[in-house]
Every structure is written in C-alpha cells, then in structure tokens.
Amino acid sequence: MAKVSINLATGSLQKEDIIVGIDLGTTNSLVAFINPDKQPLVINDAGKGVLVPSVIHFGQTGDITVGNEAKDYLTTDPTNTIFSVKRLLGRSYKDIENYQDFFSYKVIDDDTESLVKIKVGDKFYTPIELSSLILKELKERAEHALKTPVTRAVITVPAYFNDSQRQATRDAGKLAGLDVLRIVNEPTAASLAYGIGLNPEETKTVAVYDLGGGTFDVSILQIQNGIFEVLSTNGNTFLGGDDFDRAIADYWIAENKIDKATLESNSELVQQIRLKAEEAKKSFAHQSIFIEKIGEIWCTIDRAKFEELISGKVNETIDACRNALKDAGLTITDIDEVIMVGGSTRTALVKQKVAEFFGRAVHDDVNPDEVVALGAALQADILAGNRSDILLLDVTPLSLGIETMGGLMDVIVPRNSKVPTKAGRQYTTSVDGQVNMKITVYQGERDLVKENRKLAEFDLKGIPAMPAGFPKVDINFLLNADGILKVQAVELRSGTKQEVEVKPTYGITDDQVEQMLIDSITHAKDDVAQRMLIEARTEGEQQVYTVNRFIEKNREHLSIAEITQTVEHVKALQEALTGGDKDIIHQKLDELNDYTRPFAERVMDVAISHAMKGKSIE
Numbered sequence: 001m002a003k004v005s006i007n008l009a010t011g012s013l014q015k016e017d018i019i020v021g022i023d024l025g026t027t028n029s030l031v032a033f034i035n036p037d038k039q040p041l042v043i044n045d046a047g048k049g050v051l052v053p054s055v056i057h058f059g060q061t062g063d064i065t066v067g068n069e070a071k072d073y074l075t076t077d078p079t080n081t082i083f084s085v086k087r088l089l090g091r092s093y094k095d096i097e098n099y100q101d102f103f104s105y106k107v108i109d110d111d112t113e114s115l116v117k118i119k120v121g122d123k124f125y126t127p128i129e130l131s132s133l134i135l136k137e138l139k140e141r142a143e144h145a146l147k148t149p150v151t152r153a154v155i156t157v158p159a160y161f162n163d164s165q166r167q168a169t170r171d172a173g174k175l176a177g178l179d180v181l182r183i184v185n186e187p188t189a190a191s192l193a194y195g196i197g198l199n200p201e202e203t204k205t206v207a208v209y210d211l212g213g214g215t216f217d218v219s220i221l222q223i224q225n226g227i228f229e230v231l232s233t234n235g236n237t238f239l240g241g242d243d244f245d246r247a248i249a250d251y252w253i254a255e256n257k258i259d260k261a262t263l264e265s266n267s268e269l270v271q272q273i274r275l276k277a278e279e280a281k282k283s284f285a286h287q288s289i290f291i292e293k294i295g296e297i298w299c300t301i302d303r304a305k306f307e308e309l310i311s312g313k314v315n316e317t318i319d320a321c322r323n324a325l326k327d328a329g330l331t332i333t334d335i336d337e338v339i340m341v342g343g344s345t346r347t348a349l350v351k352q353k354v355a356e357f358f359g360r361a362v363h364d365d366v367n368p369d370e371v372v373a374l375g376a377a378l379q380a381d382i383l384a385g386n387r388s389d390i391l392l393l394d395v396t397p398l399s400l401g402i403e404t405m406g407g408l409m410d411v412i413v414p415r416n417s418k419v420p421t422k423a424g425r426q427y428t429t430s431v432d433g434q435v436n437m438k439i440t441v442y443q444g445e446r447d448l449v450k451e452n453r454k455l456a457e458f459d460l461k462g463i464p465a466m467p468a469g470f471p472k473v474d475i476n477f478l479l480n481a482d483g484i485l486k487v488q489a490v491e492l493r494s495g496t497k498q499e500v501e502v503k504p505t506y507g508i509t510d511d512q513v514e515q516m517l518i519d520s521i522t523h524a525k526d527d528v529a530q531r532m533l534i535e536a537r538t539e540g541e542q543q544v545y546t547v548n549r550f551i552e553k554n555r556e557h558l559s560i561a562e563i564t565q566t567v568e569h570v571k572a573l574q575e576a577l578t579g580g581d582k583d584i585i586h587q588k589l590d591e592l593n594d595y596t597r598p599f600a601e602r603v604m605d606v607a608i609s610h611a612m613k614g615k616s617i618e
Contacts, residue, residue: 018033018146018148018150018152019033019152019153019154019181019380019381019383019384020032020033020043020138020139020142020150020152020153020154020376020377020380021033021040021153021154021156021189021373021374021375021376021377021378021379021380022135022138022153022154022155022156022173022373022376023156023186023189023372023373023376024054024086024131024134024135024155024156024157024169024172025054025086025212025213026054026084026085026086026087026212026213026214026215026240026242027053027054027083027084027212027213027214027240027241027242027343028051028052028053028054028213028343028369029051029052029053029054029134029135029138030042030043030050030051030052030138030369030370030373031043031052031138031139031141031142031153031373032370032373032374032376032377033142033146033377033380034377034378034380034381034386038381038386040193040374040375040377040378040381041374041377042370042373042374043141043142043145043146044145045141045142045144045145046141046144046145048067048068048141049068050369050370051369052066052067052068052134052137052138052141053067053068053070053071053083054083054084054085054086054134055067055070055071055073055074055081055082055083056070056081056082056085056130056133056134057069057070057073057077057080057081057082058080058081058082058120058121058123059080064133066133066134066136066137067134067137074271074274074275075268075271075272075275076268078267078268078270078271079120079267080120080121082118082120082125082130084213084214084242085118085127085130085131085134086127086131086214086215087214087215087237087238088116088118088127089127089128089131089165089168089169089172090115090127090161090164090165090166090167090168090169091115091116091127091164091165115127115164117586118130119586119590122583122587123583124582124583124586124587126532127168127172128168128171128172128175128528129172129175129528129532131168131169131172132171132172132173132174132175132176133176135153135155135172135173135175135176135178136176136177139153139176139177139178150178151177151178151179151521152178152179152181152380153173153178153179153180153181153380154180154181154182154183154184154376154377154379154380154383155169155170155173155178155180155182155183155184155376156183156184156185156186156189156372156373156375156376157169157183157184157185157186158185158186158210158212158215158217158235158237159185159186159187159188159217159219159230159233160215160217160233160234160235160236160237161237166183166414167411167414169183170183170411170414171528174445174520174521174524174528175524175525175528177521177524178521179517179520179521180416181380181383181416182379182383182416183414184375184376184379185219185228185230186208186210186217186341186372187206187208187210187217187219187221187230187233187339187341188221188228188230188375188379189371189372189373189374189375189376189378189379190208190210190339190341190371190372190375191206191208191221191223191228191339191375192375192378192379193366193371193372193374193375193378194337194339194363194366194371196223196337196339197223197226197228198226198378200225200226202223203222203223203224203225204222204223204336204337205220205221205222205223205231205330205334205335205336206220206221206222206223206335206336206337206338206339207219207220207221207321207324207325207335207337207338207339207358208221208338208339208341209317209321209338209339209340209341209345209354209362210235210341210342210345210372211239211240211241211317211341211342211344211345211350212240212241212341212342212343212344213240213241213242213342213343213344214237214238214240214241214242215235215236215237215238215239215240216235216236216237216239216240216317216320216342217233217234217235217236217237217320218233218234218235218317218320218321218324219232219233219324220232220233220324220325220327220328220330220335231327231328231329231330232324232325232327232328233324234320234321234323234324234327235317235320235324236316236320239313239316239317240342240344241278241281241342241343241344241347243310243313244281244306244309244310244313244344244347245274245277245278245281246274246277247277247306247309247310247313248277248280248281248301248306248309249273249274249276249277251301251305251309252273252276252277252297252298252299252301253273255298255300256297256298258297269294272294273294273297273299276292276294276299277299279292280292280299280301280306281306281347282346284303284306284347284348285346285348288302288303288304289301289302289303290302303348307348307349310347310349311349314347314349314350314353315353317350317353317354318353318354318357321354321357321358322357332357332358332359335358335360337363338354338355338358338360338361338362338363339362339363339371340354340362340363340364340368341368341371341372342368342369343368343369345364345368346368351364396413396414396415396416396417396419396421396479397415397513398415398443398444398445398453398513398516398517399411399413399414399415399443399444399445400412400413400441400442400443400455400477400479400485401413401441401442402439402440402441402442402475402487403440403442403449404427405430405534405538406534406535406537406538407448407449407450407534408447408448408449408531408534408535409442409444409446409447409448409449409452410425412424412425412475412477413477413479415445415517417479419479419480420478420479420480421477421478421479422476422477422478422479423476423477424474424475424476424477425474425475426472426473426474426475427473427475428468428469428470428471428472428473429463429466429468429469429470429471429473430468430469430542431468432466432467432468433465433466433467434463434465434468434471435461435462435463435464435465436459436460436461436463437459437460437463437473437489438457438458438459439457439458439459439460439475439487439489439498440454440456440457441454441455441456441457441485441487441500441502442454442455443455444516444520445516445517445519445520446516446519446520446523446527447527447528447530447531448527448530448531451519451523451527453516455485455502456487456500456502458487458489458498458500459498460473460489460491460496460498461496461498462491462494462496463491463494463496464491464493464494466493468545470493471491471493472491472492472493473489473490473491473492474488474489474490474492475487475488475489476488476489476490484501484502485501485502486499486500486501487499487500487501487502529582532582533580533582533585535582536582536585536586536589537577537585539585539589540573540574540576540577540585540588540589541577543573543589543592543593544570544573544574544577547566547570547592547596548570550596550600550603551563551566551567554603557599557602557603557606558599558603562599565595566592566595566596569588569591569592569595569596570592572588572591572592573585573588573589573592575588576588
C-alpha cells in the first residue's frame with residue numbers, strides 16, 4: 001500500500017517532505033515555508049515569536065537551552081552562554097583576536113591558523129556544533145508548527161562569506177539532521193522576497209544593503225532571465241547592530257567612570273550594560289531620549305547622541321556601498337532598486353544615509369528581520385520544482401572533495417552547486433622535506449572518505465623540499481556542463497603541476513545518490529564526532545612534533561625546569577591522543593600551549609634581537 005503524507009497544519013497533500021528556508025543569523029534566526037496559497041510565511045511556533053535568538057546556554061547538569069529561554073542566561077550565567085556564534089563560523093583565531101573581549105565565553109587561542117573552538121566547562125565546541133544546535137531548534141519548531149517532518153532546507157549566508165564559512169554552514173545543517181539543498185546568498189533571497197527576479201522578462205540591477213546584528217554587506221546584483229548574478233559585494237563581517245550597542249555601552253562606561261578592573265571582574269555587569277544598550281537603541285524607533293538605571297549606574301542617552309556615536313560606523317557602510325559600485329563598474333544611476341535587510345536597518349540614521357547616497361527611496365516595507373527567510377522559502381519552492389518561471393541550472397548531485405589527514409573528506413564542490421563551476425582550496429605539507437603529495441578525489445556526503453565513493457588518485461611530485469607548512473599547493477576542481485571533472489594541483493612556489501580528468505556521475509543511479517544522502521543524514525552525528533576526534537588527534541600530533549623540534553633547536557635559551565615541564569605536558573598530550581575523548585585532547589593541547597607560550601615568545605624576542613645584530617638563530 002502506498003504511503004501518502006498529509007500536512008496536518010494545512011490539510012494539503014504532500015508528495016514529499018516540505019523544504020524550509022532558514023535565515024541563520026548572528027543575533028536572531030528564523031525559519032519560513034510556502035503555505036498552500038503559495039505565499040511565504042515565517043513560522044511562529046507555540047507563540048514563542050518569529051525570531052529565535054541565536055543564543056545557546058549550557059546548564060550545569062548538561063542540559064542545553066536554545067533561543068528565547070537561553071537569552072535570559074546572558075546576564076545570569078554569561079560564561080556558559082554563547083551568542084554571536086555566526087561571527088566565528090569558518091574563522092581562525094587570527095581573524096577574531098582583536099574582538100576577543102567582545103565574547104563573554106572562552107574562545108580558544110591554540111594556533112593562529114587553526115579554526116576557533118569555544119570552551120564551556122570541560123568541553124570544547126566548534127562553531128559548527130553550536131550553529132547546528134540553533135538549526136536543530138529551528139527544525140524542531142518548524143516540525144511542531146507544521147505537524148510534518150522537516151529534513152530539507154535552504155540556508156542563507158551573507159554574500160561576503162568565504163568558502164570556509166559556507167562549508168561550515170553546510171556542515172552545521174547536516175549535523176542538525178538537515179539535507180542542505182542550497183546555500184543561498186542573503187541578497188538573492190531578499191530580492192526574491194520583494195518579487196524582484198520572479199519575472200523572467202525583467203532585467204534589473206539591485207543594491208541590497210544588509211545590516212544585521214553582527215555582519216554587514218552590500219551586494220550589487222544583476223537579475224536577468226531569472227538568473228541572479230552577484231556583480232560585486234563589499235562589507236565587513238565584523239560590523240553590525242552589535243557595534244551600535246557597543247558604542248552606547250562604551251559611552252555609559254565612560255560617563256559613569258567604570259574602571260577596567262571592575263568590568264574584568266564582573267562579566268554579569270558587562271552583559272547587563274550590553275543588553276540595556278540594545279534596549280536603548282530599539283527605543284529610538286518611538287522616543288528621542290532613554291533614561292534608566294542598572295543599580296547605581298545611570299544609563300541615559302538621547303537620539304542625537306546615539307546618532308553621533310554611530311555615525312562613523314554608518315559612514316563605513318556607505319563607503320562600502322561606494323566601493324561595491326566601483327567594483328561592479330557602475331554608477332548610482334545604474335541602480336534600479338535598493339533593498340534594506342536586517343534588523344539594524346530600522347535605525348533612522350541608516351535609512352536616511354542610504355537613501356541619500358543612492359538618491360532614491362529604499363524598499364523597507366517587508367519586515368527587515370524576516371525578508372531573508374521569506375526569500376529562502378521561495379528559493380526552496382523553486383528547488384522543489386513548484387515554480388516553472390525561474391530558471392534552475394543543472395546542479396551536482398553529490399559533493400566532490402579530496403582526502404585530508406586522518407582519512408577525512410574535505411569538500412571542494414558542495415552538492416547542489418550549479419554547473420559549470422570552478423572551486424579550489426590551498427593546502428600545504430605536514431612533514432618537513434615532503435616532496436610528493438597524494439591527491440585522492442572522492443564523491444559523497446560522509447565525513448570519512450572510506451564511506452564515500454573514490455573517483456581518482458594521483459601524485460603531485462617534485463614539491464621543493466621545505467619545512468612543513470611552507471609549500472603552497474592549490475587544488476582546483478573544474479566541473480563542466482557535461483559532468484566531467486578536471487582536478488588540478490599546482491605547487492605555487494615551483495610551478496609543479498599535475499591534473500586528472502574524471503566523470504563523477506558515471507555508473508551511479510538516482511537511487512544510489514538518494515541512499516548516500518539518507519546515510520549522510522542518518523550518520524551525521526556519529527560522522528561529525530569521528531571527524532572532530534580525528535581533527536583533534538591530527539592537531540595534537542602536529543603540536544607534539546612542533547614543540548619537540550622547538551626544544552631541540554632552542555635548548556640553550558630554556559631553563560631545565562621549562563624543558564622538564566614541557567616534556568611532561570607533551571607526554572600528557574600524547575597519552576590523551578591514544579584515547580577517544582576529543583575534549584581531553586583539547587584540554588591537554590590548551591595546557592601545553594598556555595605553558596609554552598611565554599617562553600616561546602621570549603625565544604622569539606632573542607631571535608629578533610640577534611637578527612637585528614646581523615646574527616641568526618633557528
């Protein structure tokens with residue numbers, strides 16, 4: 001007997017699971033779907049509100065709270081409450097080191113090139129894991145409201161996001177139990193929500209100004225025949241409404257003469273001031289002065305002062321608009337529409353400055369918090385094949401990537417990428433003097449290559465013998481419209497080059513593709529756990545190797561006690577590497593780094609002073 005899915009919320013028949021649109025935001029996230037009347041709607045589950053705060057709280061007993069309830073812990077338990085995790089997605093510590101004081105939780109600085117980790121209690125989390133908890137909450141709210149399983153989604157990202165950040169977003173979706181059909185640029189989604197681009201006859205050039213809680217970008221889109229092309233994008237992934245809040249908070253701190261020591265010893269007060277500043281900012285939509293107190297601290301500010309404090313940041317966004325136009329080779333008169341996205345565009349000064357710059361009224365009648373999610377739902381509807389008026393280019397059925405250390409799959413072309421396409425990443429060697437690199441190409445959605453389909457293997461030979469980490473190897477995937485994949489590896493310093501051609505879809509049926517996708521979702525949690533353990537072990541092994549070499553070459557500059565203690569820390573790390581607990585490995589890595597950092601910096605200073613005298617040490 002055939003099974004028929006019925007949506008209990010709407011009574012409509014469903015051929016297959018609903019596809020939702022998700023706006024994974026820095027401050028708030030939300031989920032939308034297309035209702036039976038073919039209109040995009042945001043989901044408000046059980047009266048909790050449309051916006052789900054992108055906040056996660058870890059309780060003492062291991063319980064995890066996400067969203068509205070978690071927000072309450074920002075002031076009462078800040079060190080165990082994570083916010084603005086989108087700022088950390090796909091980033092290394094080097095990217096965020098100047099913003100460390102913004103976070104009330106511990107962001108681990110273990111290696112300036114490594115992706116950041118967050119420490120909560122004795123556990124270590126990646127931004128991917130944390131983002132997956134937010135996505136899981138959205139998934140559950142959608143399922144509860146729609147009374148139907150939700151396993152497929154379109155997730156939006158800023159156009160400014162790089163490849164690493166996009167892949168991290170995909171991974172987070174997978175870990176949350178979602179098959180991420182497409183990562184869509186937020187400006188594209190916003191344009192769709194305004195109906196711009198739905199008419200295939202229409203040709204328009206659109207500026208999308210997106211100022212959210214933690215990210216800003218302006219994108220210039222050309223829309224022709226239903227195809228969205230990003231002509232240019234500019235902005236700052238560390239600029240947003242959070243900075244407006246910060247400007248008010250800093251003003252109050254200065255006005256009340258609160259010293260640094262007080263702030264450092266009282267993280268609860270810092271969060272109270274931050275949240276009160278956000279309240280003040282929002283109040284200017286309907287009043288011109290804000291007067292409140294936190295204990296004995298006066299929190300007073302008027303709209304004119306607020307606009308003075310944020311004018312520098314707003315002008316930065318206008319400069320970005322200017323640069324985006326320049327990069328696109330356009331002038332203000334070429335822009336047909338200006339769309340406002342993000343809750344921070346409610347600020348009157350922002351609207352005023354943007355309208356003045358572009359010399360036209362801006363589109364702001366769709367709720368700026370909801371516009372991206374609504375557009376994502378429209379994009380999901382297009383992917384479901386429910387709209388014939390939008391051109392959907394052919395896409396790759398499964399992800400393509402290469403094997404990296406520990407047998408992990410590193411995706412270079414994610415599934416559902418439009419073809420033809422070109423994508424690449426840069427790699428390096430892991431051992432001193434390495435002259436060959438084996439490149440193995442795989443197709444599939446699992447984190448471990450052994451679970452995926454091997455397509456090709458070749459050796460890049462003749463890499464110059466250099467210390468580990470010095471060679472730069474670009475690996476590029478070029479996939480043409482016929483599904484022929486060309487994989488190219490080039491060592492940039494020497495020009496050594498090798499390439500191979502494969503047909504990734506050969507010999508694989510639609511049913512097999514479907515099974516591979518189902519397996520990837522079913523095993524997502526176990527796969528990610530294995531990936532993280534392997535990554536922790538790889539990082540630990542690299543650190544043991546690096547520290548041992550450092551001691552060997554710099555013994556004369558170290559005390560006996562420093563060497564002895566370092567050896568003890570290395571042994572503890574090596575012991576942790578034999579176990580299966582990634583948190584213990586990270587803990588021992590953290591302890592080794594904390595212990596060695598002071599004298600490593602001292603030795604570096606000695607090296608610099610010797611070099612300045614015309615001498616050198618290793």
